[in-house]
Amino acid sequence: MSKRLGTSVARKEDPALLSGHGRYADDLPVPAGTLHAHVIRSPHPHADIVSIDAAEALAKDGVWAVITGDDVRKISDPFLVALKAPIHQWSLAVERVRFVGEPVALVVAENRYLAEDAAELVQIEYTPLEAIIDPVAACKPSAPILHAEANTNEVSVRKFQYGDTKSAFEKADKVVKLTVDFHRLSFTPMECFVAVASYNPANDSYDCMANFQGPFSTHPVMARALRVPGPKMRLRIPPDSGGSFGIKLSVFPYVVLAALASKITGRPVKWVEDRAEHLLAASSGPNRVTEIEAAVTKDGKILGLRMDQLEDYGAFLRAPMPGPLYRMHGAVTGGYDVANIDVINRVVLTNKMPASLIRGFGGPQLYLALERLVQRIAIELGLDHLDVIRRNLVPPEKFPYHAAAGSLYDSGDYPRAVETAIGGGRLDHLKKRRDEARKAGRKYGIGFAVVVEPAMSNMGYLSTLLTPEARDKAGPKNGATSMVTVNLDPLGAVSVTADVTVQGQGHETVLAQIVAEQLGLTPHDIDVTLEMDTAKDQWSIAAGTYSCRFTPGTAVAAHMAAGQIAAKLKGIAAKQLNVLPDDVELVGGKIRSRSNPDNAVSFSRIAGTSHWSPVMLPDGMAPVISETGVWNPPELAPPSGDDRINTSFTYGFVFDMCGIEIDPVTYQVKVDRYVSMHDAGKILNPMIADGQICGAFAQGIAAALYEEFVTNEEGAFLTGTFADYLVPTVSEIPPVELLHMESPSPFTPLGAKGLAEGNCMSVPACIANAIADALGVKDVQLPATPRRIHALMAQHGGVR
Amino acid sequence: MKPRPFDYVRPDTADEAVALLAEHGDEARVLAGGQSLMAMMNLRLADPGMLIDISRIEGLEGIRDLGEKIEVGAAVTQNKLLAWPDLSKKLPLLAAALPFVGHFQTRNKGTVCGSVAHADPSSEISLSLATLQGEVVLRSKQRGERVLAAKDFQLDMLTTAREADELIVAVRFPVHAGRGVAFREVARRQGDFAMVAVAAFIEDKGHLRLGIGGMAGTPVVQRMAIGGMTDAIETIASGLEGYEDLHASAELRRDILRNLAPLVIAEAQKCAA
Amino acid sequence: MRRVNKDQKVRISLTLNGRKMSAETEPRMLLSDFLRHSLGATGTHVGCEHGVCGCCTVQIDGTAVRSCLTLAMQAEDRAVTTVESLAGPGGTLNKLQQAFRNHHALQCGFCTPGILMSFTDFLARNPKPTEEELRDVLGGHICRCTGYAGIMAALKEAAGLTNTNEPTGAKS
């Protein structure tokens, strides 16, 4: 590893973004004559649409169309879903609405103001139906059914058995049980959705622009809905995006809707989501009820686990759902060496906004259950929480480690990570703080959380949803192909394109670092263009920015592409320098002989050779203008016949430890000290890495203490503005102490793993454990708001 | 999230403004800072046919020292009052309360009178005005000026005694230099509406006034003997309805009040000493 | 007295970043929309349109305000300053911008222009703030990406509370 990698190179992105020269979706020019759309949304959680009368709206000046589900059904197909179940969703509700906020009609007008005015004139008559909100109740036979043809709300149940869990439970000294409920929330990027589409009747094609984030496996879903082959649904993604965190996958139904609106009106159509729409209907993380139990020995060794996970996806399953339930599947035993585990995965639909991608993607739900259980094991056995953790961690000598459900953990030293984190007097300090606080009659607790952080999803993980027989029939699914192209221009300048979408992670900078490294240039010399155009750029279905695939995936493809270029340039230079290719090196903007550095030629001269003088290329070498690195690690195999699946490619490690106190005046949980230990293999840019971790940490705090989508029993949505849905500001985010260690991944040439989701997974669990410790309670519902803490204390007799 | 159409009028004088109100009072709304009104209009929760923008009326921009009282004009922003050099000397309770009002950016535009006019139950300014027993100056074209005591002005949540043709031209805060005062509130996030806000004002050696926001439709102000404050606080806490919302149960509000009030009173006593 | 009826379109003038500009508007048009779509100054962002997130913060006559809670009409004949005004000739970042870059105070950059405009006003009025005051003013903004740590570090540097020569983040 060289100097360029592993250093905090300042971001190439920053000057433009700091000066107002970002190019976000709503900043880009649109074709002349573009119309503006506004979505009319359902006020009911569950109702039949009786009639839609748009006459008055259409009579208004400047209004072009009011499009309904009937229009959409005629010219498009329902979106494909991963699950074979009769759940049909179009881009507008057809006949029935199933959640508050569901798009019912689209008003297209000359501008947004007019479109909103006209929307108020559209008369829609509904017959309300009974709504079902609670996931457990939704599974009961008496519950109203959302999708009549499916005949049940519990649309998928799969049971998995690894090892011999039954005997583990028979042998156990004790069984420890817990039910854990993970709530609904979203990480609400500051920029909302934008979609622009133009239909070209001459060749029946759509040209779309949206701040979509991937995965590009959704591209075929959009094209199929529009009834065109993929190349006829061109999708461009702007150079800048105002954050995503998984959420901007869910712009895709609106891309299709804008496309259909363009076909209907004959004009380009633009839609910009507003914040009220975003909170109401964009996307939520799924809520999950987990019943978990452990078979343990007296000294805290976990012999076996049983988990029943009921995940609530809201009104529809949208591709790639139910991802969160399966993305962690191979790693369902977390950081612990547990060979016997039974898992039941159940998918339920309710009358709430559809769930979809969100940073952490199944991790927060899993670890809240698993880590709360480990704390309960300690309590019920009268042991120290940390000792129970220690007793069960995967030992370092077992790496690469085959987890029970199929994940192949690449590298790590979990015990060392834990000991390092608690060392340096950190744990002693927390204990001292706790003793002092308790002596003074205050409620103080210490929490821990252990997280294995997967990165770069195996495209085949979702097929674990199918039975082995069904998988056999469908053919194997696996892999995750990453692609980066490095180009040389006639004057030897280097440019790069890649299969990621920009959301603020500094990919431009890190790609420049990686390519510069191989070519003996500086990051400043490398131009990276990350706006995407499906018609012209390299992409596979794995493309996009999600599941931390950049570092283990795209970064490696860049390393390969630049390496391919470098090797060929060495060949060209060798001929000109009259040396053997092996003697050539690329250093400081020069290409030179290693043994005689004075024998050198400028990089740009050699790099331009293929443009100007192919005659000077070594015999048989094709011109070197661009090279694409294609990376698909062999470790990402399809699910095995016994349902083992290596769900991700790299596995980092996070260990968190915190002290919290309940504010005696306000009942607010106050974080006194928070320590987070990370092992993400090699770090490519420490500044950017820490930035990602701090961002995930803040979102973890948000999930633990502030953010929740609240739907009442009748189905009304109560958190529709930023005054009710509480995104923390600076005063609500405590400082975090970051510690790092590096166990390079042996499976990637860069040794680097993903690291941007771990704290979304660890923080809710760690805070919940600390609250349990502070109050001596078993059940801790998140977010732990003053209202909940107060109620919990009242229930346990000690409010004041 | 775009407002419905409305007529926009920007009068140059208060006379023009009240004339407009006389003519359009029922459908018109006064736009001063707009920090609550514009948000509601963007959400289409407010729907005035006319906006009367008073922000450029010169006569309303002043902070006037009337000796016993300080008069704050309708166009004075919260930050302008916060930056008024005599504030901590003459209106220490406001100096303590204003930093809790929204954020720096909204205080730059939000007005003192606008906050009183909006009559949110957790408004820090309304609570301060009520605790100090200040007054609101209203003016109409027909009936000229009238002055209402704070307690007679705010009637309930978002409801005041202002007639449709009246303009709030100013509010007046009694000068309370050297008095023991304190203000604190508990909100979910910094700058959010308070779940409970408490103002304390020491009247004399034996008595204090306790102002409570966020627990009822209007600020609640109670005079109490310092010696009997524990019981008095308990009576208020258990007596107030203390409404429920997403962020706080009535019980939580009551307990926060029980915890917070003694601290605020102690702070006020300390500042009096 | 200025009066514009609801269905009326009028041309208004204002000074944007030192340059006199004019464009057509109607009474209900928000200043944020007017700046972005009528005057083409897209550096100002819109994140909530109800006054909570701070993305849309601009200065009117030097004072930082939410442009989504301001009508274009209210900025008539006023001087509006936006993020596009901050960098020097040739795009040189000013002290505050540079501090943001040094400390990795932005990721997606969507919240950043509003934060810069708030602090350009605040630091001009309060050149020697405390850390507490900086945090208080930053409280008027939501950033979803950074967790605020980098932003606080940058603000402290810009306000002279930390040694400028010791960036916590980037080395170039």
Ligand code: FES
């Ligand atoms: S867009 Fe104006 S405050 Fe959010």
Ligand code: FES
């Ligand atoms: S940098 Fe993305 S919201 Fe702040």
